Amino acid sequence: MKVLVCVTQTLEVSTYIELTPDGCAIDPAFATALVNEADLCAVEEALVLVEADGGGEVVLVSVGEEGAEQALRSALSLGPERAVRVWGEGVVLADTRSVAGALLACIESEAPDLVLTGVQSSDTGAQSVGPALAAMWGVACVPVGRRLSTSDSTLRLEREFEAGLVERVEVDLPALVTVQVGANTPRYGSFKDKMRAKKADISVVAPSTLPPSRITLTRMEAAPTGSGRSLELIEGGPSAVATRIMDLVREAQS
Amino acid sequence: MTRSLVLAEVVDGVLAPVTAQAVTAAVSLGGEVVLALVAQDPQSLVPDASLIGVTEIVTVAVPGSDRDHEQSLAAAAALVADVQPDQVIAGFTIRSSAFAAALGHKLDLGVITDAIAVYRDDSQNLVATRSIYAGRVRAHVVIDGARPGIVLVRPSIWEPADPGGSPVVRVLTVEIPTSRVRTIELVRPSGGVDLSSADVIFSIGRGAGSQENVANFAAMAAKLGVALGASRPIIDAGWLPAAHQVGQTGSTVKPRLYVAFGISGALHHLAGMQNSRTIVVVNSDRNAPLFDNADIGAIEDIHDVIEQLTLLA
Structure with a gap:
């Protein structure tokens, strides 16, 4: 069984931020780059599936430049066999459809049985790349999934809805699943895997065709401080904090 | 005049609160607001869906559950073809996110999810604001005014539209394909927490x-x-x-x-x-x-x- 896992780099921004000169991205000096948490859960899910299936391959793919390269090396340290980076003229990272179109190029050359993505990127959270990619590839998409298992060419899993509702479903492979954050605890790779990830040869694929971009990110700005709320800090230690909270509770309950 | 198509969020056969919020977002853009009810028994939802500001309700009766996103996709595509809206608005929920990007691809329309504001700019382009990076950054995303756009609005941002409207109601018949995602079992949460x-x-x-x-x-x-x-x-x-x-x-x-x-x-x-x-x-x-x-x-x-x-x- 061959599982392709799409990973992306996300940014954790500091309280004070500055934007790049074009106003469309965070200045990297004010952010910490990490592999998207849900994507690591997708990698873990893929590794377990392939192990249970008695063999196969987990291949990673990411769209972008240095950020994608870093995300792939971090995720490779969990143990996947290899990684592919997709980049080329016309790819718009701020447009999830463009990213999905770029990923499709890799699907076409790898022909996986299953594609996994994280449910959403933790920083910009559009929940769109997976469903768009499945539509382009022409396979069924199961969003917000966990507990994946396969028998022959059928995939069984749970999908989550709001407020704790869970639906157990099955779908024929090939298919695409967006994996829920916290679906599992991603492993720490071995020292050997970490060294291998560092030195891995990551091939670069250029998409031949991309869907037209119908949206444009025109500008970003720092959100108004506290989203219109102004923070009052309670001083005086835990007992003063508890007393104040109790007052607020009584007021709200009255 | 602009026209919005609002796709109602139906959960367990009942209209979810985000629907009335999405109507408010659509009303803020002016023009006509067409509210689509895609459900097993859409007629039963009409009283709750008769919100002030809704000019027309279109009902689509479907065989599957509200969790069947392939069904939702087929219904939404038919609705867009029928209503010819300038924008499609729905809640940013698991049910809507499951098909919105596929709808955008199928119809070649721009999609913006998790919007906290939506408006038309001076050039009549549809603009949505997203709150990202843990709420620390606002991003403004534009859909070219020449084509309709799909916007999923974050729940609880807009006030709900009030009941008491008297929209025209009509039925749209849509052929629904069998979903490739097959239900085995539904597990409801325990505890009765609300x-x-x-x-x-x-x-x-x-x-x-x-x-x-x-x-x-x-x-x-x-x-x-x-x-x-x-x-x-x-x-x-x-x-x-x-x-x-x-x-x-x-x-x-x-x-x-x-x-x-x-x-x-x-x-x-x-x-x-x-x-x-x-x-x-x-x-x-x-x-x-x-x-x-x-x-x-x-x-x-x-x-x-x-x-x-x-x-x-």
Whole structure:
């Protein structure tokens, strides 16, 4: 069984931020780059599936430049066999459809049985790349999934809805699943895997065709401080904090 | 004149609250507002869907459940072809997100999800504002005015449209393909927790540290008569049932008082509680993003504060 896992780099921004000169991205000096948490859960899910299936391959793919390269090396340290980076003229990272179109190029050359993505990127959270990619590839998409298992060419899993509702479903492979954050605890790779990830040869694929971009990110700005709320800090230690909270509770309950 | 197509969110055969909020977002753009009801028995939803500002209701009867997103996609595509809207608006929910990007691809339309504002700019382009990077950044995304766009609006941002409208109602027949995603079993959450109507919610996050601490916190909350919420890691650890989860894949809440203990405030959680009337945050880490969105904060070890609250309860 061959599982392709799409990973992306996300940014954790500091309280004070500055934007790049074009106003469309965070200045990297004010952010910490990490592999998207849900994507690591997708990698873990893929590794377990392939192990249970008695063999196969987990291949990673990411769209972008240095950020994608870093995300792939971090995720490779969990143990996947290899990684592919997709980049080329016309790819718009701020447009999830463009990213999905770029990923499709890799699907076409790898022909996986299953594609996994994280449910959403933790920083910009559009929940769109997976469903768009499945539509382009022409396979069924199961969003917000966990507990994946396969028998022959059928995939069984749970999908989550709001407020704790869970639906157990099955779908024929090939298919695409967006994996829920916290679906599992991603492993720490071995020292050997970490060294291998560092030195891995990551091939670069250029998409031949991309869907037209119908949206444009025109500008970003720092959100108004506290989203219109102004923070009052309670001083005086835990007992003063508890007393104040109790007052607020009584007021709200009255 | 502009025309919006609002896709109603139907959960267990009932109109979900985000529908009336999406109608308000559509009404703010002016023009006609067509509300589509895609359900097994859409006629039964018409009274609740007759909201002020809705000019027309289009019903689509479908065989499958409201969780069948391939069915939703087929219905939505037929609705767009029939209604010819300038924009399609729906709630940013798991059900809508499951098909919106596919709809955008199928019809070659721009899609913007999780919008907190939507408007037309001076050139009549559709613009949506997104709140990203844990609420610290606003991004403005434009859909070219020459083509319709799809916008999914974040729940609890817009006020709900009021009932009492008298829209025209008509039926649209759509051929629905059999979904490739087959249901085996539906598992409903246990516990009967209803966070959405609570006046006061105490929520606990990763800072809890152990299942025992969560149990003590739950006992304290019960004694105070406040609802018990939690962030994602507590649910993932199996320390509380999923029904307690506040956030994008849990419940979106709007209580009079929301007190967060040991929750850092990831985008996922923030989007589920940011419209609470008063937000109190207790966290030992002053850099927790949730402090940006709080009215009252305390930089304290949550265990010390919970201990004191237990004494007062």
